[in-house]
Amino acid sequence: MMLYQPFNLHLAHQQGSWYNEPRYLVDHKQLLEALKYCRKCACYTNVESTYRDGGYIKMTAVCDSCRHVIRNLYSHNMTAVQQALDAEHIDFSRDGRFDTPGHSALYSTYTLMDVKSSLIVASQLVKVTETTSSQAMEKEGLIRCRREVEDAGVCIGSLTTDQHIMIAPYMRKEWTELTHYFDLWHIAKNLKKKLCEFASVAANRVVGHWSETIIRHLYHVVVNTEPGSQLRIE
Incomplete structure (x- = not known):
């Protein structure tokens, strides 16, 4: 939200009496009041200032109610998908996606997909602060997805991955009973x-x-x- 905007005096004279136009300064409390309610569900939000540069301020409003609904919907859909997989051994493929390329990513989304049905069976979001480095986020995502599908009673027959520097050693040492493909x-x-x-x-x-x-x-x-x-x- 921009609190200050550079003023063009020449343009103002062309458009009319610029000094008669109303101008406002907005308090921090007024900004919080404007973002107090969620635009989707009208519930209270948690507002915080995330960035400030001179007269420019960026504010983030998080609605716990909407986030709870999304989490419940995701859990319901994942449960339905996992229950639909009635085969004894499911062949999975996996991959991770990062919010930024290179080795400075902050978040990674890791997913497991059933090769036969192309259904996403598990998905995990990993933050770099939860691991030792951005490279370690893929391994952590795999561990969490494995725990998710095993807790749901899904039997994994094989797993296809890329040649990630941390995934291959993990598969050889920690998941030896599983058939691993590249x-x-x-x-x-x-x-x-x-x-x-x-x-x-x-x-x-x-x-x-x-x-x-x-x-x-x-x-x-x-x-x-x-x-x-x-x-x-x-």
């Missing part, structure tokens, strides 16, 4: 990136013309390999 899309993406870097050198440009064929062959080999073989797992 996501082929991520492997192909990393391979293509390395091929492009290699082909950027003048002497290796011919490799760039073969990069798409190499990626297609990679998919062909994996798809036509028998399930459970060392090639598909590694």
Whole structure:
């Protein structure tokens, strides 16, 4: 909310008597009163000042009532999805998303999806202050999602992940009974990136013309390999 706005004297003279226009200063208490009620449900909100720079102030209003409703709706939907999975062993894939790219993310959303039905079975929000670093948020998200599905009685048959530096060691040491696959899309993406870097050198440009064929062959080999073989797992 902007409390002060630069004034253009020349523009004011063109538009009329600028000194007759009413001007207001707003108290902090008045701002709190304006944001006192939720616009959705008219319940009381918790208001706090989150940022201030000169005459500019940013305020955040949180409605506990709406947040409670959303949490209950999410829990209800997740329970319905988990109960619908009646198979003995469910094949899951997972991935994490961050609020910012790089290694300075503050939040990470981690989800588990049933490969067969494409239903989101579990989702967890992790804040970096709950872990040792932004890289550790994915591992923490996986641990929480695992706890969520196991508490719901869902039996996990296999899990497909990317080659995250903390996920693979965790799967080898802490979840040894589970069949672990690496996501082929991520492997192909990393391979293509390395091929492009290699082909950027003048002497290796011919490799760039073969990069798409190499990626297609990679998919062909994996798809036509028998399930459970060392090639598909590694």
